[in-house]
Amino acid sequence: MEFRTAKQALGHLRVLDLSRVLAGPWASQVLADLGADVIKVERPGEGDDTRRWGPPWLRDAEGRDTGESAYFLSANRGKRSVTIDLSRPEGQALVRRLAARADVLLENYRVGGLARPGLGYADLAAVNPRLVYCSITGFGQDGPSAQRAGYDFLLQAMGGLMSVTGAPDGAPGGGPMKVGVAVTDVLTGLYAATAVLAALAQRERTGLGQHVDLALLDVQVAMLANQAQACLTTGRPPGRLGNAHPSIVPYQAFAAADGHLVVACGNDGQFARLCGALGLGGLAQDPRFATNAARVEHREALLEVLAPALAARPAAASIAALEAAGVPCGPINDLSQVFADPQVRHRAMRQEVDHPLAGRTALVGSPLKLSGSPPVPPRPPPLLGQHTDEVLGELGLDGAEVASLREAGVI
Secondary structure, three states, X not given: OOOOOOOOOOOOOEEEEOOOOOHHHHHHHHHHHOOXXXXXXXXXXXXXXXXXXXXXXXEOOOOOEEEEEHHHHHHOOOEEEEEOOOOOHHHHHHHHHHHHOOOEEEEOOOOOXXXXXXXXXXXXXXXXXXXXXXXXXXXXXXXXXXXOOOOHHHHHHHOOHHHHOOEOOOOOOEOOOOOOOOHHHHHHHHHHHHHHHHHXXXXXXXXXXXXXXXXXXXXXXXXXXXXXXHHHHHOOOOOOOOOOOOOOOOXXXXXXXXEEEEEEOOOHHHHHHHHHHOOOXXXXXXXOOOOHHHHHHOHHHHHHHHHHHHHOOOHXXXXXXXXXXXXXXXXXXXXXXXXXXXXXXXXXXXXXXXXXXXXXXXXXXXXXXXXXXXOOOOOOOOOOOOOHHHHHHHOOOOHHHHHHHHHOOOO
């Protein structure tokens, strides 16, 4: 593995990734960014479900669809793809051999789904006691809902996120709304990567791996943060406030003469400067608005004054004035504007790689910045089965054995 060096934080680790779609692949992508050798096991002829989740598709230099979906590209950079049929005894034997050499295994089958073919945690821990085995499911490995299938949208609903997202009932466009990204899956992937690293740190002291149990429902409840705690503290579930904040005012989107902007006043000093920049200095002395607690209580009265003042001028003019006054604010960018932003470009959040089908193409960069062990240079997500021969060769299989397995449809 020529891309792995001693400078990479996880360059000494091998990850066997049996997961698909988003939560598990997101976790393994984080580990791959940090240098781990991630071997992605996929179904022969089909692969990860998200390979078919298009359009949009990656296009080649002539503008033709390559058949590689943008969705798959988003969660699988830096991995090696091996195709193995897990329903066949020969395929199960290959996975056991790969697990015997792995530090981490990631999977998101239904509870018990891998135990039936002898690939559950107990089975593989007997082969490799040092293995950190991470299972990701919708509802966890135990409990009354453990056998239910879980998808991000479903968990955003069941886990409370949609109850606090969207405009209030009765407002234009009011009603529950999901987040525009599969945020429950993404955060479950991040929690999974954190838990895996914690289990590896524990292994350094004990010499033993362990079973990590991640549930999308648990993560969805945990990530509600202040909203969840507010419910526990008061006994009342918070409602939807659109773009407004339940505990800070003004902290929301405002209409401008030519679009929208966001204003985020986190303290009383910033609010006073906001009022000064808008020519509304007297508001900061009004007892209804002088403190954040008072502004939350008199939210509507304050917005009746602030909203027209911001709507009367172009967004760029307000942003320039507020930035000069030290008031946090900014435009609401679309994604083309995001990737054109000088700061985003400086931080290398758009990176180009050579893709085997599309030539030079752009990928989202890693947000991880480590001074002593930076992420590996970005490598394109693999084609289906691109590394099967390479990985099986590392297991000691010769060309004839690999050819025989391929002819039999095992790989």
